[in-house]
Structures are given as C-alpha cells and as structure tokens.
Amino acid sequence: MRIDLNSDLGEGFGPWSMGDDDQMLDIVTSANVACGFHAGDPDIMFSMAEKALAKGVAVGAHPGYRDLFGFGRRAMAGVTGPEIERLVAYQVGAFQSVCALAGNRMSYVKTHGALGNACNDDEGLADSVARGIAAADPRLVWLVMPGAPTERAAGRAGLRPAREVYADRTYADSFNLAPRSRPGTVIHDAALACERALRMVSEGRLVAESGRTLDVEIDSICVHGDNPASVEMARQIRAALENDGWTLAPFAP
Numbered sequence: 001m002r003i004d005l006n007s008d009l010g011e012g013f014g015p016w017s018m019g020d021d022d023q024m025l026d027i028v029t030s031a032n033v034a035c036g037f038h039a040g041d042p043d044i045m046f047s048m049a050e051k052a053l054a055k056g057v058a059v060g061a062h063p064g065y066r067d068l069f070g071f072g073r074r075a076m077a078g079v080t081g082p083e084i085e086r087l088v089a090y091q092v093g094a095f096q097s098v099c100a101l102a103g104n105r106m107s108y109v110k111t112h113g114a115l116g117n118a119c120n121d122d123e124g125l126a127d128s129v130a131r132g133i134a135a136a137d138p139r140l141v142w143l144v145m146p147g148a149p150t151e152r153a154a155g156r157a158g159l160r161p162a163r164e165v166y167a168d169r170t171y172a173d174s175f176n177l178a179p180r181s182r183p184g185t186v187i188h189d190a191a192l193a194c195e196r197a198l199r200m201v202s203e204g205r206l207v208a209e210s211g212r213t214l215d216v217e218i219d220s221i222c223v224h225g226d227n228p229a230s231v232e233m234a235r236q237i238r239a240a241l242e243n244d245g246w247t248l249a250p251f252a253p
Contacts, residue, residue: 003201004220004251005238006030006143006164008062008112010048011039011071011226019225025051027234029250030058030220032110032143035091038064038072045095049102058250059104060143063091063132064112072113073180081128084115088132096137107250108162109133110143111150120148120176130157141251146206146216147175162219162251167197167237168227171208178209190233194240197221201246219251 009025010033011018018039025031033048034040040062052059064072065079066087092109099106111119111129119126126149133140134157144150146163154161168187172178178185187193200206201221206214221241223234238248 001245002247002249003218003241004029004058004162005223005234005241005248006032006060006110006220007223007225007230007234008032008034008110009225010034010044010062012044013039013041013068020231021048021225022051023231024225024234025055025057027231027238028057028223029248030060030108032060032062032112033095034062034064034112035095037066037087037091038068038070038112042094042098045098046102049095049099049104049106053102053104058108059095059099059106060108060110060141061092061095061106062110062112063088064115067114072115075114075118081124084119084125084128085132085135088129089136092133092136092140106140108141108143110164117176119153120145120150121174123149123153126150126153127156130154130159133157134159143220143251145176146218147214163217164220164222165197165200165206165216165218166222166224167193168222168224168230168233171206173208173210173212175206175208175214186227188227188229190229190236193223193233194236197237198240198244201241202244
C-alpha cells in the first residue's frame with residue numbers, strides 16, 4: 001500500500017514567512033509551492049525547489065487567484081474562463097522555469113484556496129484550469145478532489161489526475177471543503193486528524209459533515225502548512241500511516 005503526504009509550502013513573501021517549511025520537508029513526500037499570486041516569490045520558489053530536491057520531495061505548482069492581501073482565500077467574482085487559463089498557465093510556467101534553474105523538475109499542479117474551491121464546484125471553471133495546466137505542460141499531473149469537477153476536467157483535458165483528501169479539514173455535502181468561516185471546519189487536533197486520515201485511506205471513503213459518504217480512490221493526503229499544528233500533525237499522520245503498513249512516497253513519477 002502506497003500513499004503520498006503533501007503540504008502547501010513556500011507561502012511567505014520577501015522577508016515574511018509562514019509555517020515551518022524546513023521541518024515539513026523532512027516529513028512530507030510532496031510540496032505544493034506558492035507561485036507568487038497568493039504568496040511566494042522567485043527567491044522562495046527557487047529555495048523550495050532546491051531544498052525539496054535535496055530531500056527527495058516531489059514539487060508541484062500551487063497557483064491561486066491574484067490576491068496577495070487576502071492570501072488567495074477570497075472569492076473572485078467575475079473572473080472569466082480565459083483569465084483563469086492565463087493565470088494558471090502563467091504561474092505553472094513560472095514555477096516550472098524556476099525549478100529548472102534549481103536543477104529540479106516539477107511534476108504536478110494543485111490549485112490553491114478560493115480558486116481550488118471554486119473549480120471544485122464549477123465544471124466550466126475546472127475546464128479552464130485544466131486548459132491552463134495542459135497548455136503549460138500536458139505531462140503534468142493534476143492533484144484533484146475525488147468525485148469533483150476537477151477530476152472530470154482532468155480526464156477531458158488528457159491530464160493524469162491524482163486524488164487528494166484533507167486530514168485537517170471537514171467536508172460539505174458536495175464533498176468540497178466546508179467553508180473556513182464556519183467553526184470546526186479546520187482541524188487543529190493531531191490525534192483527530194490522524195484518525196480521519198487513516199479512516200479515509202483504509203475505507204476509501206469521504207464522510208461529509210452530515211454523514212453522507214462517497215467512495216473514492218485516494219492517492220494523497222494533505223496537511224496545510226499554515227496551520228500552527230501542521231508540523232506535529234504531519235509527523236503523527238506519517239507515523240500512523242507507516243505503522244498501519246502504508247509506504248509513504250510521491251504519487252507523481
């Protein structure tokens with residue numbers, strides 16, 4: 001049994017940092033690196049690509065809305081499909097080039113924050129993201145929510161999907177993430193996150209807040225890097241998975 005453990009990293013900007021990227025790189029098997037629109041900058045992107053290469057951690061582009069002030073977590077009404085294609089292609093291409101400069105190769109893409117939530121609810125928006133990724137490099141894997149528009153859009157665009165679940169977030173009935181604005185939707189308890197992660201991968205099933213279930217294939221588990229409990233949570237989840245017989249390895253080739 002093989003599973004990937006990923007986290008959103010490189011989410012600082014200039015002298016400002018968020019989370020403990022160095023410790024997380026010792027735990028996770030894939031790093032989703034901010035590409036400058038919601039966080040990150042060329043120096044941070046280069047550093048992440050270089051450090052991940054040294055630690056054998058796969059790297060992927062983590063494109064979001066152009067929203068540094070809101071950390072890419074604010075909905076952007078009125079952004080058109082063609083605009084989405086361009087902002088995704090731009091960020092993916094930028095990180096791909098910075099990786100090459102660092103002697104590394106990015107292998108996948110995962111959308112960030114409000115952009116990710118929006119395309120997991122909207123088939124047309126998901127197709128726009130898929131076209132942006134495919135235009136940058138059709139060989140890239142797209143890290144998607146299982147059973148969501150993104151998984152279907154990946155197939156239509158000829159992209160390979162990898163299916164991701166969240167250890168530290170709860171699910172709405174649509175099986176998109178429940179809004180962060182609601183209390184209890186972000187999990188800070190490491191033991192609870194471990195229990196949820198093990199149950200999801202062992203049963204191959206998502207459970208919504210209402211109790212509704214969805215049978216899914218799972219390739220990767222995410223622990224958000226900006227959560228104050230992230231490092232300890234990721235460490236405990238990795239240990240629990242390995243104790244349960246899982247091999248931790250990147251999903252991307």
